[in-house]
Amino acid sequence: LAKTTQPISMDSYEGQEVNITCSHNNIATNDYITWYQQFPSQGPRFIIQGYKTKVTNEVASLFIPADRKSSTLSLPRVSLSDTAVYYCLVGESGNTGKLIFGQGTTLQVKP
Amino acid sequence: DAGVTQSPTHLIKTRGQQVTLRCSPKSGHDTVSWYQQALGQGPQFIFQYYEEEERQRGNFPDRFSGHQFPNYSSELNVNALLLGDSALYLCASSEGLAGADTQYFGPGTRLTVL
Numbered sequence: 276l277a278k279t280t281q282p283i284s285m286d287s288y289e290g291q292e293v294n295i296t297c298s299h300n301n302i303a304t305n306d307y308i309t310w311y312q313q314f315p316s317q318g319p320r321f322i323i324q325g326y327k328t329k330v331t332n333e334v335a336s337l338f339i340p341a342d343r344k345s346s347t348l349s350l351p352r353v354s355l356s357d358t359a360v361y362y363c364l365v366g367e368s369g370n371t372g373k374l375i376f377g378q379g380t381t382l383q384v385k386p
Numbered sequence: 387d388a389g390v391t392q393s394p395t396h397l398i399k400t401r402g403q404q405v406t407l408r409c410s411p412k413s414g415h416d417t418v419s420w421y422q423q424a425l426g427q428g429p430q431f432i433f434q435y436y437e438e439e440e441r442q443r444g445n446f447p448d449r450f451s452g453h454q455f456p457n458y459s460s461e462l463n464v465n466a467l468l469l470g471d472s473a474l475y476l477c478a479s480s481e482g483l484a485g486a487d488t489q490y491f492g493p494g495t496r497l498t499v500l
Binding site: 316324362 | 426430444491493
């Protein structure tokens with residue numbers, strides 16, 4: 276499973292767009308990129324998953340360049356409730372579930 | 387539609403004791419995975435159950451064992467508790483092994499070992 280590198284922490288203000296970049300230089304051909312969000316004392320929550328180019332859902336967008344060695348999670352117009360830890364995971368889709376979490380990025384949204 | 391539920395919410399044990407944590411998967415899910423999350427760290431995979439069998443295991447000692455029941459619910463057992471076992475224990479469910487890259491997590495059980 277490819278190792279990921281993310282910033283440990285980020286600060287933002289309400290209403291701003293937040294972009295969190297994850298590096299995964301040794302991503303394999305069959306690997307997908309998945310992002311999870313975790314609030315204090317809660318389990319992680321699936322946000323978005325992609326393989327290449329751009330994926331968008333009601334919560335976020337995921338941008339993946341052609342070489343797939345990095346990816347960027349974009350959160351539009353964040354609010355205080357978006358304060359959480361965000362994890363980037365890389366692994367083969369249907370890899371039977373052994374999710375490998377790093378330390379994640381702690382996003383602090385300020386008023 | 388109930389999500390993943392775990393019990394108990396909190397638990398305090400002493401060193402050397404044994405503990406059992408319980409998990410009910412999200413409706414329609416048949417695969418359960420367990421994770422340990424120490425304070426300030428990301429979750430670490432313990433093992434996964436599917437069709438009542440352990441399918442994958444992370445780097446955890448044999449003191450950690452589990453079980454899955456015919457209704458897909460699962461238990462995590464930890465024997466001979468150590469102080470270092472204090473953590474948030476998370477259960478996650480998914481729809482079959484093929485869907486296990488998208489897992490739904492429960493709120494966790496906070497275990498404190500004194």
